[in-house]
Amino acid sequence: MHVPTLIARKRDGEELNQQEIQSLIDDFVTGEVVDAQMASFAMAVYFKGMSPAETAALTFAMLNSGETFSFPNAHPPIVDKHSTGGIGDKVSLILAPLVACCGCWIPMVSGRGLGITGGTLDKMESIPGFRVDLSISRATEQLQEIGVVMMGQTDRFCPADKKLYALRDVTATVPSIPLITASIMSKKLAETLQRLVLDVKYGSGAFMKTIEEAHLLAESMIAVGKQMNVEVSVEMNPMEEPLGHAVGNALEVIEAIDCMRGNDSPDLMALVLSQAEKITHLPKEKLQAYLASGACWEKFCALIHAQGGNPDDLLLLSKIHQAPVIHEFRAEKSGTIHRVDAGACGQASLLLGAGRNKSTDAIDPRVGFDQIVKVGTCVNAGDLLMRIHATSPEQVLQAVSSISSAIEIRA
Numbered sequence: 001m002h003v004p005t006l007i008a009r010k011r012d013g014e015e016l017n018q019q020e021i022q023s024l025i026d027d028f029v030t031g032e033v034v035d036a037q038m039a040s041f042a043m044a045v046y047f048k049g050m051s052p053a054e055t056a057a058l059t060f061a062m063l064n065s066g067e068t069f070s071f072p073n074a075h076p077p078i079v080d081k082h083s084t085g086g087i088g089d090k091v092s093l094i095l096a097p098l099v100a101c102c103g104c105w106i107p108m109v110s111g112r113g114l115g116i117t118g119g120t121l122d123k124m125e126s127i128p129g130f131r132v133d134l135s136i137s138r139a140t141e142q143l144q145e146i147g148v149v150m151m152g153q154t155d156r157f158c159p160a161d162k163k164l165y166a167l168r169d170v171t172a173t174v175p176s177i178p179l180i181t182a183s184i185m186s187k188k189l190a191e192t193l194q195r196l197v198l199d200v201k202y203g204s205g206a207f208m209k210t211i212e213e214a215h216l217l218a219e220s221m222i223a224v225g226k227q228m229n230v231e232v233s234v235e236m237n238p239m240e241e242p243l244g245h246a247v248g249n250a251l252e253v254i255e256a257i258d259c260m261r262g263n264d265s266p267d268l269m270a271l272v273l274s275q276a277e278k279i280t281h282l283p284k285e286k287l288q289a290y291l292a293s294g295a296c297w298e299k300f301c302a303l304i305h306a307q308g309g310n311p312d313d314l315l316l317l318s319k320i321h322q323a324p325v326i327h328e329f330r331a332e333k334s335g336t337i338h339r340v341d342a343g344a345c346g347q348a349s350l351l352l353g354a355g356r357n358k359s360t361d362a363i364d365p366r367v368g369f370d371q372i373v374k375v376g377t378c379v380n381a382g383d384l385l386m387r388i389h390a391t392s393p394e395q396v397l398q399a400v401s402s403i404s405s406a407i408e409i410r411a
Helices: 003-011 018-030 035-048 052-063 091-100 120-124 136-146 159-170 177-189 211-227 249-260 266-280 284-292 295-306 311-320 342-352 393-406
Strands: 079-083 106-110 148-152 195-202 231-238 325-330 335-340 368-370 384-390 407-410
Touching: 003 018, 003 035, 018 035, 018 052, 018 159, 035 159, 035 177, 052 159, 052 177, 052 211, 079 091, 079 106, 079 177, 079 266, 091 106, 091 120, 091 148, 091 249, 091 266, 091 284, 091 295, 106 120, 106 136, 120 148, 120 249, 136 148, 136 295, 148 295, 159 177, 177 211, 195 211, 195 266, 211 231, 231 266, 249 266, 249 295, 249 311, 249 368, 266 284, 284 295, 295 311, 325 393, 342 368, 342 384, 342 393, 384 393, 393 407
Parallel strands: 079 195, 106 148, 195 231
Antiparallel strands: 325 384, 335 407, 368 384
């Protein structure tokens, strides 16, 4: 295979066959295709796109570039979910143990946050001792023991995706629907799934800003799922205001724990239940019963224990990760909350240190916002709109400046 010729053909809009794409990915993983060539290929795809067959071929090549999950013939349904990201999106923290209560296995391989959207791994690592660096063999054992694992991508799990994403991140080729599709679906399908639910967000706090863009991504992922014989369900969910009442790593874990223990966040739990219905094939009433009985909470505690954490720490997280400064941000006038801009809240949380501008940045699990008011709430002057958790008074001032323009109150 002459790589420059292949790149030129893609640059000119030609369709590549499965063998060409497979060889390209194989040689990229071994280093025979150098980073400069793969970056050029990614840019060609960014401008010319890929056919559904090409996207499926790229996905298949990437998922087979390393280890995949392998299960015995007799096993429960293997299921998972994926969210394209959002502000305050802690659905996975509740959904994973809930689904495991239903007799399914959920091998959730998650990522870290980048930009304004938080990552499931970062949230879970705010629990002292919790380990996400599990091997595939250990993860499989844990599934057999408790039905759920929440882990990171190992060096041998879809290594082509890991290498390619690093290039896309520094070459402005992340916003390509074929490349996004292959990145997401290769990791999920390497879990050897039977059912997958996709939570595709759109709006100010999402990667896809319009519902039209979100539909294109959803259709691309559904097409790949069908070619891989996986039952794929999709939800299109707006991300105009933060999900739930908390944004920030430990703060979101605390909110998820509250929900599992009976203190509801209605918008958050609506997504948890609707997505769990799709992959368990159980009615909402049965899922609610697992929550009400405490079974979901017990399963979450078992997950924490299995991956190195102490369940006794879960109810102490607000003390373990108490920020040096907690500021109450209050309404200056009375009226109805018309807007709580998710994108602006995400940017403010990034300034506080809850997210990353680049993958090597450290995050602070303590910082963020909680008790966030919801759109449609009637407030009086002086009422609490949210609490800002920060490391210094200077950080609070920065956050207040951003948040003031994010919240609109109308008389």
